[in-house]
Amino acid sequence: MALLDIAGLTVSIDGAAVLGPLSFSMEPGTSLGLVGESGCGKSMTALSIMGLLPERARLAGSIRFDGTELAGLDDRAHARLRGRRMAMIFQEPMTALNPVRTIGDQIAEGLLLHGLGGGDVSGRVADIMARVGLPPARFPQALYPHQLSGGQRQRVMIAIALAMQPALLIADEPTTALDVTVQLDILGLIRDIARENAMALLLITHDLGVVAAMCERTMVMYAGRSVESGPTRAVLGSPAHPYTRGLLDALPTGDRIGRPLRVIPGSVPRAGDRVDACAFAPRCAIVGPVCRERTPGFTDLASGQTVACHFADGAGGTGGVGRTGGMNGRTG
Amino acid sequence: MSSADGPFLVELDGVVRDYRLPRRWLFSPPPVLRALDGVSLAIRPGESVGIVGESGSGKSTLARIVAGLDRPEAGRVRRGGCVQMVFQDPYGSLDPRMRVERIVGEALFGDPDGRARKRERCIDALEAVGLSADDMRKYPHAFSGGQRQRIAIARALVARPDLVIADEPVSALDVSVQAQVLNLMVDLRGRFGMAYMLISHDLAVIAHLCERVAVIHGGRIVEEGATAAVLASPRHQHTRALLDAVLPPDPQAAREKLDRARRS
């Protein structure tokens, strides 16, 4: 059974649709990268799962996690589930940590929540801290978050997540605020922790290199919907959606110095500007009349990708009529 | 406004800059942070130099000193032309209470041209960055991040600079928009022939625009040379660390890099 199964999820804020309809699922212990630019809905997806949407947001559709329907769950029940079965690592660890409590305390909280402390909570915390690269000799549990660097704070966040032993770990741009030389350490740590503890990893990033290194499967989002999903190797190696292709082409690689980069014209649509058409049509290189008339359905390709493009199969205008689903968890 | 005195547009020699931090105790001397520690750097007219480093490396202090917005404690700075800047945050760098005309026109403060002529120059600059005269009347909030950065570039351009310092000009932008702005910068250099000092943490961005690169670490320039050479065979270990940190969008290569980093 899938650990996480999202079907027809939509979120609107003040009547403006900001996400969806979105569908995907994850098996236990797998990794999925959500990629996209600002406003594409990737963080909104994570907040929907965590039950942390702003009050003004309205959610519809289904989020089944571990057999429980999360849509419509009341705040307290969601909070209980959040503490025990899912954990999240945020972009800016300083705002996610409590500045007036010691890091040892904050890590121990996850243990106590599960009754995992046993007699020696402090010893367990020390083990966990050592595991995330904060050896007790140099990092006493009595330290406060402001006494640590950005990378070390992110290690504390990972330690808190590890203490909770969640089935699902969500990481939202976990290294974007960190220096590049620290990035690899933190990413590697997140990957190894998830693997060793059989956690499913949902990684949200704008960086194609990060998903390439971290995730078995990738879902590319644009304007609140999935445009392409599938095994990372296939999505990045032979992108089927013109947006994915455009993103890859737009990256400066350093081997074509001074020559113009290939560009996706225009800019990301603002939330609420959604229409009954392909949202990417105004910026698309292969746009046809049909793109401005209908939202494309999903087409499954032999390579394992699922693409929302009228021209995904090369013919145009016929792709995947009527199907609203996204990808299914075939990584198992 | 051209470099009359010598072949260099900007020449830094042994520049040191300290910042006093808040004192720990009431009577202790305030601790000093050395942001720049003997930096020497020269930029020729029309040349593009990249400065790569992490946060706290001193690269932004260096930009301010080259721009004349900050003075060094020790060392010499010689400047032989008009210097303009483009900043990282396209939201913080444009005054939300001003129309585009005033924002771009601000760079002409003190310029002897008349009002009508200044207006024409603003329109020219906006058109050069792909915006139009109609945009003069709008406020910054009417524009996307990428368009705002174009306005910031127009503001730098309108003063006919000999050197444009760009401090992380694309790192706050969406990936698909970064390429537009980088292309624009290449294009403008071809048309107006100014020099660039491009500051970034991203070697790929620098490699795209700059023929020469200086790696800054702990307030010192630890490696400097032709970009292609530095990328191909980095000598300093910090340069190597920066290069290793770049994850390519290729699962095989990216995973190998991550595994290597985990083992070391």
Place this chain on the structure above:
Amino acid sequence: MRGVLDRASGGAWHGGLALGSMLTFILVAAALLSFVWTPFPHAAMDIRNKLAPPDMTHWLGTDQFGRDVLSMMLVGARNSILVAVVAVVIGAGIGIPLGSTAAWRGGWVDELIMRMSDFAFAFPALLSAVMITAIFGPGAVNSIIAIGIFNIPVFARLTRGSSLPVLQRDMILAARLAGKGGARISIEHVLPNISAVLIVQATIQFALAILAEAGLSYLGLGTRPPEASWGRMLNEAQTLMVLAPHLAIFPGLAIVLSVLGLNLLGDGLRDMLDPALRHQGRM
């Protein structure tokens, strides 16, 4: 749950803004009206008609000298506003440049200005105003100056505090690069970006100034006879509370409603101009 409260208070905010604007409008309208029309000359006595309760001739009754209470109230509104406006102008006119200078210059200039305003803050404003008018003599001008002086540190601190984050933005570097100096940058870039907080604070100081003027006049240190003042009307009414309660009720109500109106207006403006400030305390 929190969201529900937010929405409820959001609704109340808008009602507050409407009520505040209405009360403030009535206050200003009454003051303006007094220039062109009052039912009777406000200082004219009519001993035979003294202490008359409200009726068709004297809508709000008369006082112990037979003066028309409504006329005195209208003129009192004018005097309250005059004192408050000048006091806020003094406070803002000196405090805002001081705060801007402190923020821009930093270092010892900042220290000096801020320690001076700490010093001024250390004295209870109303007591100090009493002291100043006691030394320099009672009267409207002295009370204006006394109230105005204690508005200076309020505006200086607020201006400094709100300016600092604006000065951190890159747009300030761009302006410096263009060759603009501190004063010009403060006027062209900083003040327009902090105008919302300053306007809100001005309405709140305005209300406090009305209260302070009433207090000083009540103590006999403010507006002098024959000019009318709400504070002095209250003072004169206190011995006649039993005999003619309307003499105390109307000026008291006027003070309460004016201060309430201005505070509601200030809070409403704060909400409207700058939603980010909504849940912050006020100075």
